Amino acid sequence: xxxxxxxxxxxxxxxxxxxxPPGRPALLLAALCLLLAAPAPxxxxxxxxxxxxxxxxxxxxxxPPPPPPAEVRAADTPSDSGRSVTVRWSPPAEPAGAGGPLxxxxxxxxxxxxxxxxxxxxxxxxxxxYDDTGVDNGVAYYYRVVATRLDAETASAVAGPAIPRPQWxxxxxxxxFLILALxxxxxxxxxxxxxxxxxxxxxxxxxxxAVTEAVGRATEMGRPILFVPGIQDMNDIxxxxxxxxxxxxxxxxxxxxxxxxxxxxxxxxxxxxRETVKEAYLSAGRPDSYDESSIYYxxxxxxxxxxxxxxxxVRERPATCFYMxxxxxxxxxxxxxxxxxxxxxxxxxxxxxxxxxxxxxxDYTLIGEELFAASAYLSGEPKQLGSIKGQDVGKLLGxxxxxxxxxxxxxxxxxxxxxxxxxxxxxxxxxxxELA
Amino acid sequence: xxxxxxxxxxxxxxxxxxxxxAVGVAVVTATIFRLTFPEIPTPMVRAIxxxxxxxxxxxxxxxxxxxxxxxxPELQPxxxxxxxQCAEKGLKMYFIALWPxxxxxxxxxxxxxxxxxxxxxxYGEDYVDLGYxxxxxxxxxxxxxxxxxxxxTDARGTNIEAIPMMAGIANxxxxxxxxxxxxxxxxxxxxxxYAGTPGNIPTAGGCTAVQAPLLYPYHPDQMLGLMxxxxxxAEYEALMMExxxxxxxxKARYLTALTRMGPQTVAHLAIIFFIVAGNVAYQIMRRxxxxxx
Amino acid sequence: xxxRTIPLxxxxxxxxxxxxxxxxxxxxxxxxxxxxxxxFDIIAAVAFILGGGNLIRMHGxxxxxxEKGYGYSLVTVIGxxxxxxxxxxxxxxxxxxxxxxxxxxxxxxxxxxxxxxxPCAATMFALLAFYVASASFRAFRAKNVEASILLLVAxxxxxxxxFVGAWLTAWLPPSLDFLxxxxxxxxxxxxxxxxxxxxxxxxxxxxxxxxxxxxxxxIDRSYLGSG
Numbered sequence: 001x002x003x004x005x006x007x008x009x010x011x012x013x014x015x016x017x018x019x020x021p022p023g024r025p026a027l028l029l030a031a032l033c034l035l036l037a038a039p040a041p042x043x044x045x046x047x048x049x050x051x052x053x054x055x056x057x058x059x060x061x062x063x064p065p066p067p068p069p070a071e072v073r074a075a076d077t078p079s080d081s082g083r084s085v086t087v088r089w090s091p092p093a094e095p096a097g098a099g100g101p102l103x104x105x106x107x108x109x110x111x112x113x114x115x116x117x118x119x120x121x122x123x124x125x126x127x128x129x130y131d132d133t134g135v136d137n138g139v140a141y142y143y144r145v146v147a148t149r150l151d152a153e154t155a156s157a158v159a160g161p162a163i164p165r166p167q168w169x170x171x172x173x174x175x176x177f178l179i180l181a182l183x184x185x186x187x188x189x190x191x192x193x194x195x196x197x198x199x200x201x202x203x204x205x206x207x208x209x210a211v212t213e214a215v216g217r218a219t220e221m222g223r224p225i226l227f228v229p230g231i232q233d234m235n236d237i238x239x240x241x242x243x244x245x246x247x248x249x250x251x252x253x254x255x256x257x258x259x260x261x262x263x264x265x266x267x268x269x270x271x272x273x274r275e276t277v278k279e280a281y282l283s284a285g286r287p288d289s290y291d292e293s294s295i296y297y298x299x300x301x302x303x304x305x306x307x308x309x310x311x312x313x314v315r316e317r318p319a320t321c322f323y324m325x326x327x328x329x330x331x332x333x334x335x336x337x338x339x340x341x342x343x344x345x346x347x348x349x350x351x352x353x354x355x356x357x358x359x360x361x362x363d364y365t366l367i368g369e370e371l372f373a374a375s376a377y378l379s380g381e382p383k384q385l386g387s388i389k390g391q392d393v394g395k396l397l398g399x400x401x402x403x404x405x406x407x408x409x410x411x412x413x414x415x416x417x418x419x420x421x422x423x424x425x426x427x428x429x430x431x432x433x434e435l436a
Numbered sequence: 437x438x439x440x441x442x443x444x445x446x447x448x449x450x451x452x453x454x455x456x457x458a459v460g461v462a463v464v465t466a467t468i469f470r471l472t473f474p475e476i477p478t479p480m481v482r483a484i485x486x487x488x489x490x491x492x493x494x495x496x497x498x499x500x501x502x503x504x505x506x507x508x509p510e511l512q513p514x515x516x517x518x519x520x521q522c523a524e525k526g527l528k529m530y531f532i533a534l535w536p537x538x539x540x541x542x543x544x545x546x547x548x549x550x551x552x553x554x555x556x557x558x559y560g561e562d563y564v565d566l567g568y569x570x571x572x573x574x575x576x577x578x579x580x581x582x583x584x585x586x587x588x589t590d591a592r593g594t595n596i597e598a599i600p601m602m603a604g605i606a607n608x609x610x611x612x613x614x615x616x617x618x619x620x621x622x623x624x625x626x627x628x629x630y631a632g633t634p635g636n637i638p639t640a641g642g643c644t645a646v647q648a649p650l651l652y653p654y655h656p657d658q659m660l661g662l663m664x665x666x667x668x669x670a671e672y673e674a675l676m677m678e679x680x681x682x683x684x685x686x687k688a689r690y691l692t693a694l695t696r697m698g699p700q701t702v703a704h705l706a707i708i709f710f711i712v713a714g715n716v717a718y719q720i721m722r723r724x725x726x727x728x729x
Numbered sequence: 730x731x732x733r734t735i736p737l738x739x740x741x742x743x744x745x746x747x748x749x750x751x752x753x754x755x756x757x758x759x760x761x762x763x764x765x766x767x768x769f770d771i772i773a774a775v776a777f778i779l780g781g782g783n784l785i786r787m788h789g790x791x792x793x794x795x796e797k798g799y800g801y802s803l804v805t806v807i808g809x810x811x812x813x814x815x816x817x818x819x820x821x822x823x824x825x826x827x828x829x830x831x832x833x834x835x836x837x838x839x840x841x842x843x844x845x846x847x848p849c850a851a852t853m854f855a856l857l858a859f860y861v862a863s864a865s866f867r868a869f870r871a872k873n874v875e876a877s878i879l880l881l882v883a884x885x886x887x888x889x890x891x892f893v894g895a896w897l898t899a900w901l902p903p904s905l906d907f908l909x910x911x912x913x914x915x916x917x918x919x920x921x922x923x924x925x926x927x928x929x930x931x932x933x934x935x936x937x938x939x940x941x942x943x944x945x946x947x948i949d950r951s952y953l954g955s956g
Contacts, residue, residue, distance in 0.1 A: 081759035121610075131609075133607065133609075166759075173751070180748075184938075184942060187939055240949075241940055267781075268772070270779070270783065276951060296787050297780035297781075297784055300780075301850070304849070315798060329646070332857055333857060336860040340452065352933070353646045357864070360867075361864050369935060372933075372939060373939075376943075384949070387943050387948070388939070391935045394935040452866070452867075455862050458862075459859055460859070473891070476911070505847040506853070539832075540832065571763065574763040648918075649919075649926055652918070652923050704887055704888075704890060707865050708888060710865070710866045711880070714869070718870050718871070718872075
């Protein structure tokens with residue numbers, strides 16, 4: 001079944017505005033992303049040589065041996081944790097087709113310049129690099145690369161010594177470091193700026209504005225409030241964000257003297273949620289109203305958990321349901337069941353695949369980053385609001401980079417001008433990460 | 437008020453249980469009558485099929501199965517199809533799982549496909565089950581450089597050094613293809629990011645239809661093909677029928693995705709009917725209310 | 730003060746070290762992320778005892794007090810105890826207690842998994858098909874221009890995912906191939922939908938950075954039980 005597309009914004013039968021459309025920055029970002037035609041970058045693999053012509057039926061004279069790989073050099077693999085040597089070479093001097101197809105390269109290693117050499121790996125024809133990861137730190141190794149044909153092979157000159165060592169700094173990640181430093185810097189700057197009296201503009205987030213109304217509705221109807229903090233554990237940042245929102249909702253619930261129920265899918269989330277709700281009731285001056293048994297564990301298993309929550313919803317018919325955290329396939333089951341019991345539903349998740357289901361079935365949805373902004377938004381604390389501004393500047397950085405990147409790449413493709421092509425290559429590499 | 441308008445009014449606010457009933461009847465009818473429809477393979481699915489077809493005999497294929505019973509109906513047909521094609525081509529199959537319940541999915545496919553349909557294949561020589569390891573992408577990162585650091589035995593407890601097809605394998609860099617079936621995290625995205633791209637290993641796979649849009653960015657540079665959901669599995673089975681006509685003789689066994697697409701197609705059509713009819717009813721009522729004002 | 734200060738210090742220290750470790754490949758920093766992930770798995774596994782105990786206590790109380798709906802609690806307690814016992818004792822295991830794993834084929838644990846757990850999980854997942862139908866019926870209404878565009882796009886995707894999509898536009902000449910429903914459905918998913926997803930994912934990533942920073946430097950203390 002395909003996922004449903006987001007439902008239209010508009011008035012609901014209850015007079016509440018369903019699913020506020022994303023703000024202008026998100027729309028602009030989406031439009032800019034549309035222009036980004038280039039696919040995600042991958043590692044470069046040199047093209048394979050063309051197929052050789054078919055051989056004639058008459059017996060052929062023995063093929064000449066292939067030319068040896070040139071400029072073979074072996075060195076410690078940079079920016080790694082050691083135990084790796086990178087061997088590079090240049091393609092053979094003569095066309096590979098002369099005398100038959102090249103089958104590939106055999107990489108051989110020895111601990112002395114005179115050998116004995118033993119094979120440690122294979123590289124396909126057209127390759128110019130091999131990473132030997134079966135070595136020990138601090139030991140000197142020598143390498144040679146053997147170009148092989150069907151019945152002949154030629155070894156290169158010996159390269160080395162290469163001594164693998166671990167490095168302290170991964171210089172390949174300088175771009176990630178720079179971007180991270182910028183983002184952290186912007187966050188810290190705005191936190192300090194707002195603490196010093198700056199007045200940030202934060203647009204209204206309909207879902208969060210509706211929290212008080214939703215809790216009040218449950219109080220009037222005398223029915224409980226359900227809070228589902230997602231199905232992931234406390235090591236997921238979405239769960240942390242969800243539990244933070246739970247704290248604010250719990251304080252409101254305590255002030256209104258409503259019943260709050262929090263079924264959890266993980267034991268650690270249960271213990272954290274209990275602490276959070278208890279503190280919220282304490283700070284609201286209602287410690288007696290706190291009921292530990294209202295926050296309970298069901299099961300780690302995804303569909304067992306949602307079956308338990310659904311059963312509770314159908315039996316107890318909560319007036320308000322909050323879904324804040326990481327959700328997967330169970331999101332639509334929860335939302336539709338909540339819809340069927342007539343509950344007002346506010347959802348928030350950073351799982352893009354589940355957002356359409358929540359938007360279609362819930363009254364309000366916090367889309368992606370709005371979930372993370374929620375704690376700052378609800379608290380109103382300057383220290384926290386600064387982080388929202390930091391997020392916004394990060395988005396601005398992203399938008400500017402997309403415009404620059406798309407412009408440079410497009411011009412490079414159209415004009416073929418070498419400096420532009422190099423600039424486009426730089427932009428591509430700047431926004432790539434080395435993940436291994 | 438005319439009978440027609442009353443009907444439209446009722447339809448406009450139809451109790452969802454009627455919708456459930458209609459979808460249920462549609463699916464059951466299609467299942468009972470085994471309705472199937474032709475599937476035209478899309479380029480992304482064909483790319484995976486062609487890649488497997490062009491691998492020489494004895495090529496090493498890593499088959500991580502990262503899903504559980506909840507998504508088994510959607511993903512099992514593609515897992516079965518991958519294994520059948522690899523078995524037909526004489527490829528060496530290395531099964532692995534990053535989900536705890538993925539291990540039972542591997543055992544299921546071995547019992548159902550390899551032991552029953554390819555009894556001539558030998559465990560340890562043609563296929564091996566390395567089992568489940570926790571750690572998500574951490575496992576992938578380790579086996580990219582040193583597989584035996586994590587896997588000292590296979591899933592059956594046999595020492596890894598005693599398994600013939602593990603001889604000479606230090607890590608997965610030398611593998612010819614990664615064919616992953618995943619229902620979430622960790623899954624195909626992690627295999628691409630932590631093995632396929634850094635290790636330069638051709639990577640492809642299948643996932644649930646909901647996940648597929650998140651994986652499109654990786655195609656074609658980092659992921660040579662993607663099968664999103666049961667429809668893509670049906671397209672793959674259509675290709676298998678083309679390349680291996682014997683599979684058409686027993687659709688119930690060999691073409692489960694094609695068989696399941698029948699009820700899915702009918703269910704889609706039922707949903708489309710309700711959407712269209714619901715909009716027609718809505719527009720009629722809206723115009724009536726506008727005229728009444 | 731100690732109750733708050735020590736956890737705050739641990740969070741700041743560990744959080745900072747793990748961020749820095751990303752840029753330091755030298756041992757032991759290269760293994761830190763993996764090691765802490767394993768530490769968390771151990772803690773979560775031990776915490777399961779808390780969760781399991783809470784489950785039994787809560788449902789046991791309901792059964793003993795004969796509260797409303799205590800039948801469901803009875804099923805939960807019996808199911809929990811039964812599977813725990815047959816798993817721990819490897820009951821019905823063909824190769825006995827010592828020589829096989831808990832999940833060996835033919836054991837009662839395996840039977841419970843194959844014939845109770847798996848059908849239940851698949852059934853819950855199958856509910857989605859019905860809920861998608863009811864959600865679509867309710868949500869896809871052409872109330873305004875945006876909603877109408879959304880309806881049209883959803884229609885193209887739904888039809889394009891079936892053979893009907895190819896059949897409906899099969900009459901178009903090859904030069905108008907870009908107007909066929911399967912082509913449109915593919916482009917909507919791989920271009921338009923993907924662009925929107927990317928924008929949301931960029932926003933999410935920035936939100937994660939901000940939230941993580943707030944937790945590490947101690948601005949957000951929700952995990953301690955206060956905001």
